[in-house]
Amino acid sequence: MTLTLVLLTTTAAPALAQSQEWDIARYEVDLSVDTSGTYAVTEDITFDLREGTFTQGERRIPTEQMDALRDVQVTSSQVEVTDVSTRTRSGERVIQWQYPERDTSTTFTLTYVVEGAPYTEDGRTVIDWQAVGDAWNVPIRAMQATVQLPFPDVPRDSIQVEPATDATLDSTATGWQATFAYDNLAPNEGYRLRIHLPRVIDAPERTSSDPEWPKVFTVVGLGLLGLLGGGTATWWLGHMPMPPVRRPREPNMPLAEAGYLLLRADWAGWQRLFSAMIFDLAERGHLTLRRVPKESSWTDTTSEEIEVKVHAQSHTLSNREEALIEALRPHDTLSDFFQKTASFRNEQVTQLRDALVERGWMVEHPVRSWGSGLGGLMLLGGGVAALIGLSGWVAVVGAGLGFGAGLAGLLVAVQYRTFSDEGARQRAEVQAFLDRERTAIESELDQDPVAAADRFVEMLPWLALDTEVDSAYVKAINEALETHPDAVTLPPWIEDRVGKGETEEVLTSFLPIYIIMMSSTSTSSAGGAATVGSVSAGAGAVGGAGGGGGGVS
Secondary structure (H helix, E strand, O other), X not given: OHXXXXXXXXXXXXXXXXXXXXXXXEEEEEEXXXXXXXXXXXXXXXXEEEEOOEEEEEEEEEOOOOOEEEEEEEEOOOOOOOXXXXXEEOOEEEEEXXXXXXXXXXXXXXXXXXXXXXXXXXXXXXXXXXXXXXXXXXXXXXXXXXXXXXXXXOOHHHOEEEOHHHEEEXXXXXXXXXXXXXXXXXXXXXXXXXXXXXXXOOOOEOOOOOOHHHHHHHHHHHHHHXXXXXXXXXXXXXXXXXXXXXXXXXXXXXXXXXXXXXXXXXXXXXXXXXXXXXXXXXXXXXXXXXXXXXXXXXXOEEEEEEEEEXXXXXXXXXXXXXHHHHHHOOOOEHHHHHHHOHHHHHHHHHHHHHHHHHHOOEEEOHHHHHHHHHHHXXXXXXXXXXXXXXXXXXXXXXXXXXXXXXHHHHHHHHOOXXXXXXXXXXXXXXXXXXXXXHHHHHHHHOOOHXXXXXXXXXXXXXXXXXXXXXXXXXXXXXXXXXXXXXXXXXXXXXXXXXXXXXHHHEHHHHHHHHHHHHHHHHHOOOOOOOOOOOOOOOOXXXXXXXXOEEEXX
């Protein structure tokens, strides 16, 4: 906050001292082409100085699409131009001039010579000129551009001008003159003209498909490189060693805390955590889960859902379990619960995280996280500034590096909390226990699928935390049971109103309940939409020479 106040104070002081307001009343460009392809350019820019006094003008011209820009002069018939200076910066020529204080409309005339701007496309000469650049941040009320072409022998019908709706083409004593007029250019709206002729100038070939893709790929590539670096740093900072566990045993901790140890970084994992807690409450007699048919009036189809009936004795529950029971009571089905309780589940996950921090199993890194986040935002801003303030490959590389490094910093900032050594050991014990139970069930499945199913149901609350126990795993148990002669009775906390005949009371009816429940938790969870950024280019595949912007102050 202090830094913000200092910046606001220091930047606002000059504005309070004197406010300035201006725009451009008229912008006239005359481009005279000689037979070698050299341009002699004259710009008459009328600045409407509306408020305040002004003593300096500036014009910035990108030089990427030309070989040279020389012989710069700035004059005015209304005021003495006392000093003119030019310098090259980041792929553009910056022209600055000084004059005595002015507070009324003033016209300045800029002249300069451009070499190497025409090019050949599809066997024709192209005069491609950004008559008004898109870097002027004020409106331009009227614009006119004329192009003098010293080629009298070129037939009129072989000359193509763009944009044709703004242009006229007239014959002169020395050749042709194309005139373009356009009114009311908005701030940062440029004007580009192109003239196609038979090949009358020996200029390099340029295709219409090559210019922007290398730049786009450079920005994207550097951004992805930054993401890779940030992802690697994030993994390294949050990486947990898996200490060896001598003898896997049931974890000596609440089921919810074990779930957070395993699934903290994954939203779908959080839903799996709540499913495990619901299975645990049902197994202990506080809930009944019932599979029922669900008819859709929209599609005229029948699916399945899980009804939940609460009959808990609150004095046997922990505070966290009591809160979950109370959150379940208003909802008849689990899908309704998962769709409408996102804020409750977020609150519960936050409490679990804080409990692990208090226990010493997780460590907070506020300085590193906030510093990386602030640095990432500043670097992203630098990438945007490079796109706006620079030109050519300098802008492309600057933007790519800024975006990539900025995203890397934001990724590192995400690692606000990491596991301590003790937290990593506890997590390893939980994972080893789940691995043991899962593989034991797999090994029993071929010889005794009934015993494997019994073990699966008995350990279900814990196995629900294991991401390896997915629908394919459960279907394998189901298929083994369907071919077994012995029936397995459903546990008392499961009811099936979808099964038919003899299958109503066997364990195979339960397994679809698990699949429905686990799939409903992931599809009904709230989430955000990802936004993909894009890089936009100006009209036409290849940018025309000229352009840029400037101003007065």
